[in-house]
Amino acid sequence: MKVLILSFSNNLVNEDSFVPNKIGLTFSTVEQCEEKLKKYGYESEHICINRKNIKKCLACGKRGWGICLEEHKCIQNDDFNEIYKYMENFDAYIFVTPVYFWEMSESAKTFFDRLKRCDAFNDNSKIRGKKIVCIACAGGSGSGTEETLKAFDTLNYFLKTEMYARIPVTKANFEEQKSIIDIAMKFN
Secondary structure: OEEEEEEOOOOEEEOOEEOOOOOOHHHHHHHHHHHHHHHOOOEEEEEEHHHOOOOOOOOOOEOOEOOHHHHOOOOOOOOHHHHHHHHHHOOEEEEEEEEEOOEEOHHHHHHHHHHHHHHOOOOOOOOOOOEEEEEEEEOOOOOOHHHHHHHHHHHHHHHOOEEEEEEEEEOOOHHHHHHHHHHHOOOO
């Protein structure tokens, strides 16, 4: 089984580049997923969306539908189409986002807005039916994790994927949630 991990950490390390905060909760969760996937003999790859150039949806064209509705790609020339096409090569997906203001990160919202536009009405979707694990990482109290996971439920509905696990992670429960992550990475 091949599993694609998409993370959406928005930690600015310096003024020149966005990179994951290697001691942050989101990156630690990604590492935990990678470790468990390896343990179960799965092949995995991690893409940090914040390292990619992905612009917000323009809701272009007639009634807000550009070529995304019929051609199932975006008219914008950035990294989105390449990643969307690349997702076809995987059997399952893990989405890991920090929680900001009781929501998924801005980069996650941007990516998923475009993904829904291109794939929700795609009868030949290569994503449809695949298992997803959605993880919301909150550095504070964790009260926003449930709202973030509800947004993943909406994504799951429109993409017609199979929600395999919804995992709320906080600094306070990270050690306990490692066992839940372990179970989720079995994909059986």
